[in-house]
Amino acid sequence: MRTHARVAVIGGGVVGCSVLYHLTRTGWSDVVLVERAELTSGSTWHAAGGMHTLNSDPNVARLQTYTIQLYEELERISGQSCGIHLNGGLMLAGTPERMDYLRHAHAKGRYLGMKTELISAAEARRRFPLMDERHFVGALYDEVEGHVDPYGVTHAYAKAARMAGAEIVLRNRVTGLLARPEGGWEVVTEQGSIVAEHVVNAGGLWAREVGRMVGLELPVLAMEHQYLITDDMPELAGRPELLHVIDFEGEIYLRQEGQGVLLGTYEKAAKPWSPDTTPWDFATELLPEDIERIAPSLEVGFRHFPAIERAGIRKIVNGPFTFAPDGNPLVGPVRGLRNFWCACGVMAGFSQGGGVGLALANWMTQGDPGFDVWAMDVARYGQWVTPAYTQAKVRENYSRRFSISFPNEELPAARPLRTTAAYDRLRERNAVFGASYGLEHALWFAPDGEQPVEEPTFKRSNAFAAVAGECRAVREAVGLLEISNFAKYEVTGDGAVAWLARVMAGRIPAPGRMALTPMLDPAGRLIGDFTLARRADRFLVLGSGIAEEYHLRWWESQLPASGVGLRSLSAELTGFALAGPRSRELLAGLTRADLSTAAFPFLSFAPMTIGMVPALVGRVSYTGDLGYEIWVAPDWLRTLHDTLVEAGKPLGLRHFGARALNSLRLEKGFGSWAREFRPIYTASEAGLDGFVAWKRGGFIGAEAAAAARSPERRRVTLVIDDAGVDCMGDEPIWHGGEVVGWITSGGWAHWVQRSLAQGYVPTALAAAQDLEVEILGERRPARVSPRPLFDPDGRRMRD
Numbered sequence: 001m002r003t004h005a006r007v008a009v010i011g012g013g014v015v016g017c018s019v020l021y022h023l024t025r026t027g028w029s030d031v032v033l034v035e036r037a038e039l040t041s042g043s044t045w046h047a048a049g050g051m052h053t054l055n056s057d058p059n060v061a062r063l064q065t066y067t068i069q070l071y072e073e074l075e076r077i078s079g080q081s082c083g084i085h086l087n088g089g090l091m092l093a094g095t096p097e098r099m100d101y102l103r104h105a106h107a108k109g110r111y112l113g114m115k116t117e118l119i120s121a122a123e124a125r126r127r128f129p130l131m132d133e134r135h136f137v138g139a140l141y142d143e144v145e146g147h148v149d150p151y152g153v154t155h156a157y158a159k160a161a162r163m164a165g166a167e168i169v170l171r172n173r174v175t176g177l178l179a180r181p182e183g184g185w186e187v188v189t190e191q192g193s194i195v196a197e198h199v200v201n202a203g204g205l206w207a208r209e210v211g212r213m214v215g216l217e218l219p220v221l222a223m224e225h226q227y228l229i230t231d232d233m234p235e236l237a238g239r240p241e242l243l244h245v246i247d248f249e250g251e252i253y254l255r256q257e258g259q260g261v262l263l264g265t266y267e268k269a270a271k272p273w274s275p276d277t278t279p280w281d282f283a284t285e286l287l288p289e290d291i292e293r294i295a296p297s298l299e300v301g302f303r304h305f306p307a308i309e310r311a312g313i314r315k316i317v318n319g320p321f322t323f324a325p326d327g328n329p330l331v332g333p334v335r336g337l338r339n340f341w342c343a344c345g346v347m348a349g350f351s352q353g354g355g356v357g358l359a360l361a362n363w364m365t366q367g368d369p370g371f372d373v374w375a376m377d378v379a380r381y382g383q384w385v386t387p388a389y390t391q392a393k394v395r396e397n398y399s400r401r402f403s404i405s406f407p408n409e410e411l412p413a414a415r416p417l418r419t420t421a422a423y424d425r426l427r428e429r430n431a432v433f434g435a436s437y438g439l440e441h442a443l444w445f446a447p448d449g450e451q452p453v454e455e456p457t458f459k460r461s462n463a464f465a466a467v468a469g470e471c472r473a474v475r476e477a478v479g480l481l482e483i484s485n486f487a488k489y490e491v492t493g494d495g496a497v498a499w500l501a502r503v504m505a506g507r508i509p510a511p512g513r514m515a516l517t518p519m520l521d522p523a524g525r526l527i528g529d530f531t532l533a534r535r536a537d538r539f540l541v542l543g544s545g546i547a548e549e550y551h552l553r554w555w556e557s558q559l560p561a562s563g564v565g566l567r568s569l570s571a572e573l574t575g576f577a578l579a580g581p582r583s584r585e586l587l588a589g590l591t592r593a594d595l596s597t598a599a600f601p602f603l604s605f606a607p608m609t610i611g612m613v614p615a616l617v618g619r620v621s622y623t624g625d626l627g628y629e630i631w632v633a634p635d636w637l638r639t640l641h642d643t644l645v646e647a648g649k650p651l652g653l654r655h656f657g658a659r660a661l662n663s664l665r666l667e668k669g670f671g672s673w674a675r676e677f678r679p680i681y682t683a684s685e686a687g688l689d690g691f692v693a694w695k696r697g698g699f700i701g702a703e704a705a706a707a708a709r710s711p712e713r714r715r716v717t718l719v720i721d722d723a724g725v726d727c728m729g730d731e732p733i734w735h736g737g738e739v740v741g742w743i744t745s746g747g748w749a750h751w752v753q754r755s756l757a758q759g760y761v762p763t764a765l766a767a768a769q770d771l772e773v774e775i776l777g778e779r780r781p782a783r784v785s786p787r788p789l790f791d792p793d794g795r796r797m798r799d
Helices: 014-025 058-078 096-111 121-127 150-163 204-212 295-304 306-310 349-366 387-399 423-428 464-476 496-503 545-558 583-588 634-651 658-668 702-707
Strands: 004-010 031-034 089-093 116-119 138-142 167-169 174-179 185-189 192-201 221-230 244-247 252-257 260-265 313-323 330-333 340-344 431-436 439-445 478-482 487-492 514-520 526-535 538-543 565-568 574-579 605-610 613-618 627-632 653-655 713-720 732-735 738-749 754-762 771-775 778-785
Touching: 004 014, 004 185, 014 031, 014 150, 014 340, 014 349, 031 150, 031 192, 058 096, 058 150, 058 349, 089 096, 089 121, 096 116, 096 138, 096 732, 096 738, 096 771, 116 121, 121 138, 150 167, 150 349, 192 204, 192 349, 204 313, 204 340, 221 387, 244 295, 252 295, 260 295, 295 306, 313 387, 330 349, 340 349, 423 431, 423 439, 423 634, 439 464, 439 478, 439 658, 464 478, 464 653, 464 658, 478 583, 478 634, 487 496, 487 545, 496 538, 496 545, 514 702, 526 545, 526 605, 526 613, 538 545, 545 565, 574 583, 574 634, 583 627, 583 634, 605 634, 613 634, 627 634, 634 653, 658 738, 658 754, 713 738, 713 771, 732 754, 754 771, 754 778
Parallel strands: 004 031, 004 192, 031 167, 089 244, 192 340, 478 653
Antiparallel strands: 089 138, 116 138, 174 185, 185 192, 221 260, 221 313, 244 252, 252 260, 330 340, 431 439, 478 574, 487 538, 487 565, 514 526, 526 538, 574 627, 605 613, 613 627, 713 754, 713 778, 732 738, 732 771, 738 754, 771 778
16 A cells, blocks of 8 residues: 555545546546445445436536546446446426426526427327326436446446556555645555545545544435335336436336336435444445335335336345435535545435546646536535534435425525524514525515415516515615625735735725625636725625635635735624615614715725614615615624614615515626626626726736636626516527527516526627527527616616
8 A cells, every 4th residue: 555645535436436537537646545345335336326417507417417428438448347328318297397397407408418308298108108197297308318337337437547557445444634734634544544645535424434534524414215126027028228217206216127127216204324423334235124114105106107016026225325415415625624625425426426526636636626516515515514404404305306496495494593683573574584504584575464485486476576565665765685694704914905906806995995806716717706895904805605615715725824814704794785765864864974975985885883883884785776785793783673674664664685686686787696607707708897907917817817808708688578487597598599508597677677687698699689598498589688777877876
C-alpha cells in the first residue's frame, strides 16, 4: 500500500470507483482507493441497477445522460462487461395530474436533447403487454433507459482506474482522519497510514462515520428498500426484453430479470435502517424480508399488471440505500475542511455515479466541476440540518419518490424548524408558509376564515386572488414583507475594500451608499449576486439565503491571512421590507431621519430609529417600486412589525409574501439566484453588464467576463399568450419549429395582467416577436419584451 498519494478515496462502491477512474482520466494517477471489505460491499452489490436520464433538475439530468453514455466506453477501456441493457422505458400516468407532470418532463427533455415521446395508454400496452391499460391515461416513453450489472460496472471503473495507475486496497478499514498542520490529511487505516493531499468521502452506508472522523455530521440516512424477483413467466418466452417501467400510482418500478420480472417499490411506510450508526461489520448481507410493509403497493401493482400476480416469487431482496433529505447526492468540497470532498448520498448510483465522478474530478483538478451542480452541492445544507431533521425529511422524500412534485408544493416534514420573532404575528394574519434553508417565510396570506393551505397544482392555485390583492396593495399603497430569509454577512477590516473589489465584479459603494454587484468565478460565470451596503469600512452584504454555505465556502477560500474579517449575520439580523408609493410616508412618520430623495436617494443606507427600534435602513426594493429594507436585531423584530403595522393602517398597508414578490419582480424584469443567475451563465448573458465594474477590473473572472461580452445567448422577458396556466421553469422556447432556448422562471404578473417568463434565447432572437413556449404540452405564442412592463424608466424606485 502506498504511504503517500495525491488523493485517497474512501469507499469501494460504484461512486468511489467512478471518482477514482475520473481522477485518473484527468491525469492524476497518484491516487488510491481504500475499501474496508470488497468492492461493491455496501449498497452497490444488491442494487437493481436501473438507469434513466430524467431528473427534476435539468443539470442533474445532463450528468445522468453522461453516466449512461459512459458505459460503452468503460467496457472498451477495461474489457469488463457492464451488462448494459438499454431497452428503453415507460413512465405510466394513472391520473390527469400525472399526465401533466409527464408533459412537463417531456417538454423539459426537448431542450436537453432527450428523445422522449408522449403516448396513449393503448400504445403503452402495445409496447408493454403485461399492463392493464384501464388503469392509465397515458405514458412517457424514453429510449435511454434500462439497467446494468452493478458488479460489472463497479469493476469496470476499478479496472480502468488501475490500468491508468491507481491503487485499490481492499479489506482495509479507515479508522481515522487527521488534518496535517502543513496541509493534507493522514488517512489512518488498519494496514497503516497514507498521507494524502486530498480525501474523498465516498463511504456510502458509512459516509456518516467517515464524516464524523473530521467532526462533520452529514445529512444522510439509510432506508430499507425492497424488491422481488418472480419465477419465470410464460408471457416473456420468445419475445424481446421488456421495457423498464415506472408505475407512479402503484409506487413501483419493474423490469425484466432473466425470464421473470424484478419489481421494486418506494412504499409510504418507509423504514430507516441503522439510523444512528452503521455497523462496520455489515457487508454483503441482506435485511430480513418485510413483504407486509410493501403489501399495499404490491396489491396495486398486481391489479395494474395481472400476469405478475400469477407468477410465483423467487426471491425478495431487502437492502439499505442512503439518501439525503431531498434525494439528491452530496457532492463537493466541505466548507472549513481543506481538501476534504464528499461524494455520498448517491441513491441512484447507476444513473448518477458517472456524472458525480466526472464533476468531482473536474472540481478537484481544475477548481470547477465544469457543470452547474447546485442541486448536488453539499453546500446546499447548513449547520441547521440536524440528524432529527435528516430522518424526518429522508422518510418523507423516500415515501414520495413516485409522488407528483408540484411546483407550488411545500412539504410538511420537519417543520417548522427555524422561525423568527415575527412568525406568530404572520401566522395570526393567516400566512401560508414555505421553508427556505430551514427558515419559515410567508408565501402569501389567505383571506380571513379560510384555511391557510395552498392547493398543489401545475396551474393557478387558490392563492391567485389573494396574491393579486397583495400585488395591488404594493403598487397602489404600501406592502410589508419579512425578509429575514435573506443571507446576511459582515465584512470588516483594513483590507475589506480591496478584498471586496477582488471577489465582487461590481463597484464598491461609498460610505452611506449601497451597490448591486454580481460575483464571478475565474471562468467569468455567475456564482452570486449581492447588495453591498457600506458604513465606513464596515460592509453589510446581502444575498440569497439558500446559498449561504455555498458563498461562505467560496469567500473563505479567498480570504487573505489578515486584514479582512468575514462572518455570517443571518442569526443576528432580521428584517422587513416596505414597498409601494406610500412606503416613504409611512416610514417618515416613524423616524427623525430625512427620507426625501434629496437627503436619502435610491441606494442610500444609514442607521435610523424606527419608532423605538434601532435599525439599519437601505433604500432599495426587489419589487421595482419605491421601497426600503429595514434590518434589526432579532429581539426587536416583533416590535418593529407592530410599529409598522399600526402606522400603516391609515395608509392601506397590507402584508405580502414571496408569491407576490415573484409576480412583482417578473414585471420589472429582475432576475433571481438559482433561476436566472447560475454558474452556467456569464454576466453578459444574464443581462448584468451594467452592474460590472469593467473599467476597474482586477476582480476574479474579469478577463474571462470581458472576453464573453458578445454572448451567443441572452436573458429575456417573454410575454406569453394567456391560457390559464403559467410557466414554472424549464419549459422549452421554440422558434421556426425548433427548440432554441429555455425558461428559467415565470408566473402571472398581476399588476400588468400578463403571463410572463424569463429565459435564455440566442442573441439573434433577443428581440423576437414570434416565439413559442411549450407549457404542459401546448405551444403558446410568446414575444420578447425589450423593456420592463412595469415602470420601464425606473422612476418609481428613484423618485
